Amino acid sequence: MKSVGYGEVNRRRRRPGNEWVVIRLAGRGVIDLAEIDTSWYRGNQPESASLQTLDATTGASLTDKSAWCELLPPVRLLPEELPYETLPPADPRRPARVPVGIAEADLQPVHLDFDNEPHVLLFGDVESGKSTFLRCLARGITEGYAPNDAKVIIVDYRRSLLGTVTTDHLIGYGTSQQVTNDLIQQVVAVMRERLPGPEVTAEQLRSRSWWRGPELYVLVDDYDLVATQTGNPLAPLLEFLAQGRDIGLHLVITRRIGGASRALFDPIVSRIRELASPGIMMSGPRDEGPLFGTLKPQFLPPGRAWLVTRRGGNQLVQLAWAPPPA
Ligand SMILES: Nc1ncnc2c1ncn2[C@@H]1O[C@H](COP(=O)(O)OP(=O)(O)OP(=O)(O)O)[C@@H](O)[C@H]1O
Ligand SMILES: [Mg+2]
Numbered sequence: 001m002k003s004v005g006y007g008e009v010n011r012r013r014r015r016p017g018n019e020w021v022v023i024r025l026a027g028r029g030v031i032d033l034a035e036i037d038t039s040w041y042r043g044n045q046p047e048s049a050s051l052q053t054l055d056a057t058t059g060a061s062l063t064d065k066s067a068w069c070e071l072l073p074p075v076r077l078l079p080e081e082l083p084y085e086t087l088p089p090a091d092p093r094r095p096a097r098v099p100v101g102i103a104e105a106d107l108q109p110v111h112l113d114f115d116n117e118p119h120v121l122l123f124g125d126v127e128s129g130k131s132t133f134l135r136c137l138a139r140g141i142t143e144g145y146a147p148n149d150a151k152v153i154i155v156d157y158r159r160s161l162l163g164t165v166t167t168d169h170l171i172g173y174g175t176s177q178q179v180t181n182d183l184i185q186q187v188v189a190v191m192r193e194r195l196p197g198p199e200v201t202a203e204q205l206r207s208r209s210w211w212r213g214p215e216l217y218v219l220v221d222d223y224d225l226v227a228t229q230t231g232n233p234l235a236p237l238l239e240f241l242a243q244g245r246d247i248g249l250h251l252v253i254t255r256r257i258g259g260a261s262r263a264l265f266d267p268i269v270s271r272i273r274e275l276a277s278p279g280i281m282m283s284g285p286r287d288e289g290p291l292f293g294t295l296k297p298q299f300l301p302p303g304r305a306w307l308v309t310r311r312g313g314n315q316l317v318q319l320a321w322a323p324p325p326a
Contacts, residue, residue, distance in 0.1 A: 038077060039299060041080075045077070045079070045080040047079065048076050049077055050075070051072035052068040053068070078104050078107070078316070079318060080301065082102060083322070084322040087102075087109055088109055090140050096113060096115040096144075096215070098137060099140060100136065101305075101307075101317040101318050103316070103317050105316075110312070117309070118241075118245045119251045119272045120251075120252045120277055121252075121277055121278075121279050122254040122279070122281075122282065122305075123256075123260045123280070123297070124255075124257055124284065125256070125282065128282035129302045130221065130282065132302075132319070132321055133280070134161055135161060136321070138154070138164050145215070149214050150216070151171045151215070152216075152218075153172040153174070153187065153217070153218045154220075154221070155220040155221070155226055155234070156173070156221040158222055158225065159175055160324075163324075177226075177231065180226065183233075184234060185236070187216065188237070190213070193211065196246060205246060208246060211248075216250065218250065218251050219252045223268075224259070227263075232266075235267065237249070241275065244275075251272065253269070255269070257285070257288060260297075261291065264291070273292075278308065280307055280319075281295060281297060281305060283300040284297030285297060285299075292306070295308060295314055303320075
């Protein structure tokens with residue numbers, strides 16, 4: 001609760017027992033919807049919540065336990081921190097299906113499925129968990145694929161992800177415009193070879209049998225620093241994005257949420273969105289306006305996000321957490 005002005009509230013506690021708030025309704029009525037928003041808790045989020053009612057018109061006392069009816073039995077809430085190790089391990093038979101977190105609705109794992117949706121776009125505020133997401137994703141990719149089956153390029157001007165991938169999966173690390181330009185030129189040369197010519201049949205397209213080679217994951221942190229007035233080294237990838245699935249190209253972008261609604265007009269960002277790619281919206285100011293469908297940013301704890309997918313709709317999720325490499 002943002003303010004205790006709405007009702008009666010007990011003091012925050014760190015000992016066993018629960019915190020509560022009593023809200024007196026203006027009159028007798030039917031409750032259509034009660035929303036319990038615990039996202040304002042910082043560092044001490046409750047693990048569960050429940051809801052009881054008392055009919056005050058009977059004159060019952062608040063302290064009379066028997067006068068209370070249970071409306072919502074205790075339901076578990078998303079944890080504050082979801083250690084990466086608690087997710088199911090990456091499945092080497094389906095390495096493109098990468099576990100990334102758990103959903104609020106059922107607390108079950110949620111995956112990104114790069115076979116079906118090759119690219120992902122994430123917006124998040126300062127320190128909302130953007131780099132952590134990429135770190136965990138890189139881990140999922142390198143644990144699911146053999147190094148010959150997938151390669152990773154990281155573009156990260158602030159070097160937040162240094163040391164994240166130490167296996168042979170890593171083939172490039174762009175820390176500046178110059179280095180990233182060169183890397184992307186190499187990617188373009190490979191992808192051009194993979195583009196299906198007119199002779200490729202529908203069956204070959206489905207089985208991707210006209211080329212051989214690893215999947216390529218390009219993970220970009222802080223895209224706002226990469227696409228600038230002086231150019232965007234990722235721009236040459238634009239023409240390949242629509243065929244990402246066929247040619248094994250995956251682009252995952254995180255960007256600061258401030259100014260995100262303007263960034264929707266950026267050619268790369270807008271192409272990824274046109275392809276109905278999964279969107280991840282972490283904490284952000286509401287006045288940024290709708291970013292995915294009608295979904296507007298809201299204040300969320302670190303690692304908490306709205307995952308927007310074509311199949312799953314909008315899901316509130318807790319993304320996995322792993323510490324930066326020592
Ligand atoms: N999934 C998560 N679960 C819990 N806490 C998290 C999670 N991700 C990040 N955090 C916490 O949030 C803080 C910022 O994390 P991170 O560096 O990943 O955010 P960021 O959005 O990349 O920040 P910046 O804006 O500086 O780039 C860290 O202290 C981290 O512990
Ligand atoms: Mg970061």
